[in-house]
Amino acid sequence: MKMAEAMERAFGSKPEELLAAIGPSIGPCCYEVDQPVAEAFAAKMDWRPENFIKNGGNGKYMLNLWEANRRALLCAGLLPERISIAELCTQCHADLLYSHRASGGKRGGLAAFFALKEASACQN
């Protein structure tokens, strides 16, 4: 939400004009946390926890960070069709991507690069 506000101040961007991408990260298939973490996470969110926290049993919960971030972007005014989610779990694909949990903390990092591009008259 703060980024959308900052972009509107700096560039005049309207939230409904923004594109957003949620890149690879640990997925809801693998992001298991204990109850105190799940409760603290839910307390920080304005939405119903069942939308992004599933009870895995035995005091464990599965967090869906992709969905939590998608909802944060929607609350910032982005349109659902302009939000892309890679749905690529780093732990499931530790052979391709760095995963903190899969490597036991002995890992590298992921990065993304963005740039503003001047609009071109050519639309091809």
Ligand SMILES: [Zn+2]
């Ligand atoms: Zn996974």
